[in-house]
Amino acid sequence: MAGTKGLLLIYLVYVCCFKSMVCSSFSPLDGFFIDCGGNRTLKLEDGRVFEPDYGNADVGFSPTSHVVVLETDMDSSNESNDLGVYNSARVFTVASNYTFSTKEIGHHWLRLHFYPVENPHYNLTNAVFSVVSDGIRLLHEFSYSKFGKSSRLLKEYIIDVGASSLKDLVLTLSPVNGSVAFINGIEVVSVPNGLFGSKVIPVPLGTAVDMPTNVAFEMAYRINMGGPLLTPKNDTLWRTWEPDKPYLANPAAAHNVSANPGVIEYSAGVLAEAAPKWVYATAQEMANANVTDQKFNISWFFEVDQNFTYLVRFHFCDIVSVAPHSLIFNVYINNQSALNSFDISTKTMELSAAYFIDFLVNASVGSNQMLVQIGPSVLRNFPPNAILNGLEIIKISNPSDSLDGDFHAISIYPKSLKIKKWMPLAILSCLGSFALLLICLAVFFLCLHRSKKPKHQPSAWLSLPTQIGVSETKISTGSFASTAQSLGLGRILAFLEIREATNNFDESLVLGVGGFGKVYRGVLDNGVVVAVKRGNPRSQQGLTEFKTEIEMLSKLRHRHLVSLIGYCGELNEMILVYEFMASGPLRKHLYDSNLPPLTWKQRLEICIGAAKGLHYLHTGAAESIIHRDVKTTNILLDENLNAKVADFGLSKSGPTLEQTHVSTAVKGSFGYLDPEYFRRQQLTEKSDVYSFGVVLMEVLCARPAINPALPREQVNLAEWAMCWQKRGRLDQIMDPHLMGSANVESLRKFGETAEKCLAEQGVERPTMGDVLWNLEYALQLQETSIQTVADENSANYIPDIPDWSPQIEPADGDDAGTISNKESDAATSSLFSQLMDPKGR
Ligand SMILES: *[C@@H]1O[C@H](CO)[C@@H](O)[C@H](O)[C@H]1NC(C)=O
Ligand SMILES: *[C@@H]1O[C@H](CO)[C@@H](O)[C@H](O)[C@H]1NC(C)=O
Ligand SMILES: *[C@@H]1O[C@H](CO)[C@@H](O)[C@H](O)[C@H]1NC(C)=O
Ligand SMILES: *[C@@H]1O[C@H](CO)[C@@H](O)[C@H](O)[C@H]1NC(C)=O
Ligand SMILES: *[C@@H]1O[C@H](CO)[C@@H](O)[C@H](O)[C@H]1NC(C)=O
Numbered sequence: 001m002a003g004t005k006g007l008l009l010i011y012l013v014y015v016c017c018f019k020s021m022v023c024s025s026f027s028p029l030d031g032f033f034i035d036c037g038g039n040r041t042l043k044l045e046d047g048r049v050f051e052p053d054y055g056n057a058d059v060g061f062s063p064t065s066h067v068v069v070l071e072t073d074m075d076s077s078n079e080s081n082d083l084g085v086y087n088s089a090r091v092f093t094v095a096s097n098y099t100f101s102t103k104e105i106g107h108h109w110l111r112l113h114f115y116p117v118e119n120p121h122y123n124l125t126n127a128v129f130s131v132v133s134d135g136i137r138l139l140h141e142f143s144y145s146k147f148g149k150s151s152r153l154l155k156e157y158i159i160d161v162g163a164s165s166l167k168d169l170v171l172t173l174s175p176v177n178g179s180v181a182f183i184n185g186i187e188v189v190s191v192p193n194g195l196f197g198s199k200v201i202p203v204p205l206g207t208a209v210d211m212p213t214n215v216a217f218e219m220a221y222r223i224n225m226g227g228p229l230l231t232p233k234n235d236t237l238w239r240t241w242e243p244d245k246p247y248l249a250n251p252a253a254a255h256n257v258s259a260n261p262g263v264i265e266y267s268a269g270v271l272a273e274a275a276p277k278w279v280y281a282t283a284q285e286m287a288n289a290n291v292t293d294q295k296f297n298i299s300w301f302f303e304v305d306q307n308f309t310y311l312v313r314f315h316f317c318d319i320v321s322v323a324p325h326s327l328i329f330n331v332y333i334n335n336q337s338a339l340n341s342f343d344i345s346t347k348t349m350e351l352s353a354a355y356f357i358d359f360l361v362n363a364s365v366g367s368n369q370m371l372v373q374i375g376p377s378v379l380r381n382f383p384p385n386a387i388l389n390g391l392e393i394i395k396i397s398n399p400s401d402s403l404d405g406d407f408h409a410i411s412i413y414p415k416s417l418k419i420k421k422w423m424p425l426a427i428l429s430c431l432g433s434f435a436l437l438l439i440c441l442a443v444f445f446l447c448l449h450r451s452k453k454p455k456h457q458p459s460a461w462l463s464l465p466t467q468i469g470v471s472e473t474k475i476s477t478g479s480f481a482s483t484a485q486s487l488g489l490g491r492i493l494a495f496l497e498i499r500e501a502t503n504n505f506d507e508s509l510v511l512g513v514g515g516f517g518k519v520y521r522g523v524l525d526n527g528v529v530v531a532v533k534r535g536n537p538r539s540q541q542g543l544t545e546f547k548t549e550i551e552m553l554s555k556l557r558h559r560h561l562v563s564l565i566g567y568c569g570e571l572n573e574m575i576l577v578y579e580f581m582a583s584g585p586l587r588k589h590l591y592d593s594n595l596p597p598l599t600w601k602q603r604l605e606i607c608i609g610a611a612k613g614l615h616y617l618h619t620g621a622a623e624s625i626i627h628r629d630v631k632t633t634n635i636l637l638d639e640n641l642n643a644k645v646a647d648f649g650l651s652k653s654g655p656t657l658e659q660t661h662v663s664t665a666v667k668g669s670f671g672y673l674d675p676e677y678f679r680r681q682q683l684t685e686k687s688d689v690y691s692f693g694v695v696l697m698e699v700l701c702a703r704p705a706i707n708p709a710l711p712r713e714q715v716n717l718a719e720w721a722m723c724w725q726k727r728g729r730l731d732q733i734m735d736p737h738l739m740g741s742a743n744v745e746s747l748r749k750f751g752e753t754a755e756k757c758l759a760e761q762g763v764e765r766p767t768m769g770d771v772l773w774n775l776e777y778a779l780q781l782q783e784t785s786i787q788t789v790a791d792e793n794s795a796n797y798i799p800d801i802p803d804w805s806p807q808i809e810p811a812d813g814d815d816a817g818t819i820s821n822k823e824s825d826a827a828t829s830s831l832f833s834q835l836m837d838p839k840g841r
Helices: 002-023 082-086 344-348 423-452 478-486 490-501 540-555 586-590 600-620 675-680 685-701 717-726 744-757 768-784 791-797 821-836
Strands: 031-035 049-052 059-061 065-069 088-092 096-100 106-114 128-133 136-143 153-161 169-175 181-183 185-190 199-203 217-224 254-258 282-286 298-303 309-316 329-333 336-342 353-362 369-376 390-396 510-513 517-523 529-535 564-568 575-579 635-637 643-645
Touching: 106 169, 106 181, 128 181, 136 153, 169 181, 199 336, 217 298, 309 369, 336 517, 344 353, 490 517, 490 529, 490 575, 529 540, 540 564, 540 575, 586 635, 586 685, 600 635, 600 643, 600 685, 600 744, 600 768, 675 685, 685 717, 685 744, 685 768, 717 744, 744 768
Parallel strands: 031 049, 199 353
Antiparallel strands: 031 185, 059 096, 065 088, 088 181, 096 169, 106 153, 106 185, 128 136, 128 169, 153 217, 217 390, 254 282, 298 369, 309 353, 309 390, 329 336, 329 369, 510 517, 517 529, 529 575, 564 575, 635 643
């Protein structure tokens, strides 16, 4: 019930957010367009209307100025020409202000237009001047002679006007020693609320930090990857987006792609003003993206100022994939990982949906060039490709409130407070007492915590040996576990590490939500991709499951069981960190997704893997363990589709030698529950066998164990499939994708195995070892495509003890093709009766 309520709430919040987002289509409250020195209204095609500065009620400026006008008016005939603003300039001989009475608090775009108009009075090319706004130095001793060319220049800034109370925006132009200052045009436009997110991710990767406040920004680059130049005509906010060609390091590596802009959607939380659809509708992807073995990055170089920190915004929109979750790639800034195995679909939930993400980059780490790269993920199983749709590189003012000039300190990360001269002392003393208080509190809680916890409580990260599996993602957990231990800070470091690995539990990294809590994808600082399961701290049941899972997985190690990399029991946290299973749960590959259907052989191999895991659980460890929650969502697949059993939160130690069963309250998942266990509340390994039988049927029929939408007799897969199996016509309800490719005998063997698993009485069901053997046999039948099996040879197939590791050799007499089906049935059923014989085991 609580779950449904939660869902409803989430839905309501979502609807509200979405509605408000849709309704508030942006029209800037503040919009000043000033043609400095002009004497008529200038209407541009893109909708902007520039008014002369002189006699303008909204704008104040010092009268000690002169107007210069281009002698040969470029386009006096064409009023709408956007070059009009460059025809005149206002020239100042002393420091002077422009004052704009803004109506809105917050970020404003400030666009300054410069052009050294040729005129008989002043040599503007040699003019040297500085520009300051809102206490931020925008230009320091700027001169066209230093700039190099006398072309039109547009400088674009973002200024925070009156962080708390409304105030005027003041722009000050100060000529340097006897020179003059000039300006041709000024725009002041409100930035839509929400265009700046609240969090940014630092590179090199760390925990997301707050978007710096009390700073000004300067637009350094705004790039439309793989697309044409977008002018203010194409952007409702009059921005310009350049093509990326001039910045591409290796043009041959990139290939431009485009989609119809009409299909682009803005995903929840992404304003339509983030970037025009034209930006998202084009991208650069990897050239020859169909070559499977390609391994290279697409690289762009951008000139930056080494002394500054930059905000780098990546715009993504998957316009190249045919299905979600099939494009996974890496993003680097200055050779540092920014996004590792990034999947746009996890953020947008659909294709052709716009998404952007911000990073904070300290340029001094690199050089005066910023290197931006995208490249394929190392995760196999995904076609190597990578895309980028748009990029914005934004300079952040340094701690000395400058956006220009190397005359001040290098900023590490932008300060969050503007520190006035008298403030350091006050802050220091405040901080001092605060720190003291914190220490006292920490000591207090630590003591409280210690005394409450029983001694056997896990104290730090569990350092487990690495798995011995075949998985490509085999990893060493030694490095971080041992640093944690050697520092003697296991707990604290561990939690910080998890928080960083998951971008502070970024909602967008959520892989799934289960009864226990949310599962996030994370990247540890050694680059290892992990799945992080964070329990709900207030759930008492969760605590039991948390402990069970750690206890179970500490005892267990098998290549068909998901490995626990570590856990964190700090304070109220219950966090489990597992190896990342790139291909997700088996269920997703069977139905209700866009993933390609699995072949019969793949399905058999997956079932065999899962059966090996369960067989090991039942027999491999010192005491038998009953999983109790076997289902297709608890069988996970790695990037090579190797199956591993997961989720041991409900597991129980099996009956000991004296007992035949364990009495317990019934737990598990509807649709997979052993009816005998349900009736008698007695748990044996055979309950897992029953659930596994349901899994087998699900794999064969590609439908859920319970589907309430179907006619009543079909709702429960186990019952429905058994009806057909008993009539020998399981093929009637099997997944149509298997038609033709699956071997009939293999299917028959599989059906029989599932049938035995689903037997009403536990004692009638085979052990997992038997199930395994039968599945391997079904795989053998599929691989060798033997149509029938000779009765006299059948003995060769049956080892004394079902042995699940060696390959089963095909019969030596390969003359089998002539034997009739009847005989083969007899053979397999006699085989089964032998397997069922309890005295064997
Ligand atoms: C201002 O108006 C005069 C005549 O009306 C014209 O000659 C001059 O070029 C105008 N100046 C500008 C900047 O357009
Ligand atoms: C896209 O690529 C084609 C062929 O290489 C080229 O002709 C075209 O100009 C490119 N488009 C853009 C916008 O760069
Ligand atoms: C941008 O606007 C101009 C003028 O309206 C138009 O010709 C051009 O096709 C537009 N470009 C795009 C990519 O929409
Ligand atoms: C891509 O660039 C990153 C960072 O510069 C580098 O570590 C990685 O090896 C590159 N990948 C390929 C496939 O070249
Ligand atoms: C990135 O790596 C390349 C090759 O290793 C090197 O030439 C370049 O200087 C590095 N760039 C930065 C910004 O570290």
